[in-house]
Amino acid sequence: MPDHAIETQDLGRVYKIRGNKKESQVRKELVALENVNLTVERGELFGLLGPNGAGKTTLIKILTTLLAPTSGWARVASHDVVQAPSLVRPRINMVSGGEASGYGLLTVRENLWMFSQFYGMPSGEANQRIVELLRLVGLEDRLHTKSSDLSTGLRQKMNIVRGFLTDPEVLFLDEPTLGLDVGASRDVRKLIRDWLDANRSRTLLLTTHYMVEAEELCDRVAIINKGRVLACDAPANLKRNLRRDAIFEIETSPLNGLSNKILADQPEVKKAALTEIEGGAKLELILEEESALASVINLITQKNIKILRLSKREPTLEDVFMELVGQRMEDVEKEEAPDGK
Amino acid sequence: MASDSLALSASEKVTGWRLFLKTIVARAYPRIIGQQREKSWILFEILLPMLAVSAYVYVYRAIGAPEEYVGFVVIGGAMTAFWMNVLWMMSSQLYWEKEQGNLALYIMAPNSMMAILLGMAVGGLFATALRAIAIILFGSLMFQVQYSITSFTQLILVFLLAMTALYGMGMMTASLFLLLSREAWHLSNLAQEPIYLVSGFYFPIKSFNFWVAAAASLIPLTLGLDAMRQLIFPSGPALGFLDVTVEIAVLIGLCVLFLIGAKLLLDYMERLAIREGRITESRR
Numbered sequence: 127m128p129d130h131a132i133e134t135q136d137l138g139r140v141y142k143i144r145g146n147k148k149e150s151q152v153r154k155e156l157v158a159l160e161n162v163n164l165t166v167e168r169g170e171l172f173g174l175l176g177p178n179g180a181g182k183t184t185l186i187k188i189l190t191t192l193l194a195p196t197s198g199w200a201r202v203a204s205h206d207v208v209q210a211p212s213l214v215r216p217r218i219n220m221v222s223g224g225e226a227s228g229y230g231l232l233t234v235r236e237n238l239w240m241f242s243q244f245y246g247m248p249s250g251e252a253n254q255r256i257v258e259l260l261r262l263v264g265l266e267d268r269l270h271t272k273s274s275d276l277s278t279g280l281r282q283k284m285n286i287v288r289g290f291l292t293d294p295e296v297l298f299l300d301e302p303t304l305g306l307d308v309g310a311s312r313d314v315r316k317l318i319r320d321w322l323d324a325n326r327s328r329t330l331l332l333t334t335h336y337m338v339e340a341e342e343l344c345d346r347v348a349i350i351n352k353g354r355v356l357a358c359d360a361p362a363n364l365k366r367n368l369r370r371d372a373i374f375e376i377e378t379s380p381l382n383g384l385s386n387k388i389l390a391d392q393p394e395v396k397k398a399a400l401t402e403i404e405g406g407a408k409l410e411l412i413l414e415e416e417s418a419l420a421s422v423i424n425l426i427t428q429k430n431i432k433i434l435r436l437s438k439r440e441p442t443l444e445d446v447f448m449e450l451v452g453q454r455m456e457d458v459e460k461e462e463a464p465d466g467k
Numbered sequence: 468m469a470s471d472s473l474a475l476s477a478s479e480k481v482t483g484w485r486l487f488l489k490t491i492v493a494r495a496y497p498r499i500i501g502q503q504r505e506k507s508w509i510l511f512e513i514l515l516p517m518l519a520v521s522a523y524v525y526v527y528r529a530i531g532a533p534e535e536y537v538g539f540v541v542i543g544g545a546m547t548a549f550w551m552n553v554l555w556m557m558s559s560q561l562y563w564e565k566e567q568g569n570l571a572l573y574i575m576a577p578n579s580m581m582a583i584l585l586g587m588a589v590g591g592l593f594a595t596a597l598r599a600i601a602i603i604l605f606g607s608l609m610f611q612v613q614y615s616i617t618s619f620t621q622l623i624l625v626f627l628l629a630m631t632a633l634y635g636m637g638m639m640t641a642s643l644f645l646l647l648s649r650e651a652w653h654l655s656n657l658a659q660e661p662i663y664l665v666s667g668f669y670f671p672i673k674s675f676n677f678w679v680a681a682a683a684s685l686i687p688l689t690l691g692l693d694a695m696r697q698l699i700f701p702s703g704p705a706l707g708f709l710d711v712t713v714e715i716a717v718l719i720g721l722c723v724l725f726l727i728g729a730k731l732l733l734d735y736m737e738r739l740a741i742r743e744g745r746i747t748e749s750r751r
Contacts, residue, residue, distance in 0.1 A: 243493030
């Protein structure tokens with residue numbers, strides 16, 4: 127049997143949701159994951175990229191033995207997560223963005239020491255490693271600070287250290303830089319890269335909805351939406367498929383009734399996304415041919431819209447997502463949000 | 468540099484019973500250390516219970532009850548601390564751990580959940596013992612309680628058995644709370660006062676009908692308290708429910724029942740919670 131770090135086959139999870147009182151006992155079904163087939167090799171930094179509610183966290187919960195799949199199977203470090211969770215657990219760790227784990231009355235060192243003991247680490251070694259890791263994320267001066275006195279960002283750094291502390295074979299980071307400022311995010315990304323470089327048998331699965339993070343860090347990326355994996359490849363390969371297309375960004379004065387639909391109906395316009403910005407709008411266009419730009423400009427000028435800036439750029443993962451889903455990730459998240467905002 | 472800092476050295480992580488013990492110590496730590504850092508417990512868990520103890524003492528004195536009843540009340544008041552600890556810091560604890568995000572980390576780690584619960588119990592027992600001792604000291608000094616211990620060995624044995632069975636019961640009910648969401652809070656509230664009544668915290672349970680007292684004896688504190696009073700006060704045996712040796716035997720049975728029950732129920736509930744997706748989220 128091949129020795130993959132993570133392997134899933136037709137993995138699915140359906141939640142049964144209780145109806146409200148009026149609906150009495152009727153249970154609705156919510157498909158969170160559907161037929162997910164993934165293979166992550168040892169030593170890989172693998173990214174799961176998708177909007178909120180795409181199924182990324184559900185997949186991580188299954189892989190970390192916290193949730194049973196309703197169909198298919200998954201193996202982590204060569205062990206089945208349902209049949210042999212006790213063999214998976216010593217080999218993994220997980221950190222979620224925005225988590226509030228630990229106890230506020232304990233100091234940073236005490237909280238981290240406590241979690242290290244649940245993995246059987248010798249106390250002395252755990253304490254030494256805590257100091258080293260805190261230094262790497264710039265938190266060494268908070269060793270004896272109560273965790274309740276930490277800001278959200280510093281607390282998240284502490285959580286990230288908890289994940290690396292036990293030096294797992296497979297580490298799961300679920301939106302690790304959520305809520306962190308630019309500098310802190312950079313520290314965390316550096317720690318991730320250094321940790322993998324220190325031992326190439328380690329594997330890291332990262333979920334994020336920050337395209338830049340996925341592009342910068344990941345060896346391979348799976349784009350996931352509505353519980354389905356839409357594409358899986360190296361970021362460069364995913365973007366290469368779009369390279370023959372022409373991608374333009376146009377900033378304009380306020381839109382005079384111009385909509386996504388009108389733009390997308392133009393010949394040779396593959397995808398279009400409109401965003402209102404201060405004093406006007408930003409159009410992102412994926413065109414089959416550069417020549418199609420002329421008809422788009424015609425359309426804009428006919429509607430008395432001024433073009434303020436026009437630039438051609440290289441494809442990004444955001445463009446790949448737009449090509450696959452038909453919408454920008456931000457727009458998908460707005461649609462999925464309960465209040466539609 | 469990176470490789471030096473980030474690689475875990477060759478020394479082995481421990482497994483098996485050593486991991487079990489490490490987990491108990493680590494999970495007991497926040498309870499023991501937390502008490503030293505949060506002094507509000509002195510008000511809530513010593514001074515407020517002392518008010519209830521005082522009320523019963525004055526009632527007994529007003530109606531001319533035997534003076535031993537004052538001692539009964541002080542000992543009962545001290546033992547309520549353990550019941551409160553089991554109810555609020557053991558039974559419903561896994562609900563709070565889930566809300567904080569700790570439960571998922573406990574389950575995902577290679578340690579046993581029984582060790583986590585035992586750690587909570589050991590830490591809670593240690594922290595609560597300090598409170599119970601404080602109540603006994605204050606109560607004894609305020610109301611000049613006289614003690615006449617007939618057997619230290621039996622007294623210590625009864626206390627340890629009662630605590631083992633009581634915290635075993637707490638571990639068992641904690642497993643049930645694994646699936647609950649906010650109703651955990653209401654259930655704890657619901658259990659608080661009836662247990663005060665039937666376990667005889669402030670009066671001997673011999674006052675009950677035999678069958679009511681027998682049913683109340685399923686709560687480990689009931690028999691523990693009854694046996695301790697028989698061993699501490701001269702008139703205790705006359706007011707005791709069963710003979711001390713019988714109560715010790717029943718307490719041993721309760722220890723076995725609750726500890727085995729906790730293990731079986733915890734395993735079952737963990738599997739169920741993972742299947743239904745309730746480890747990280749409340750009821751869907």
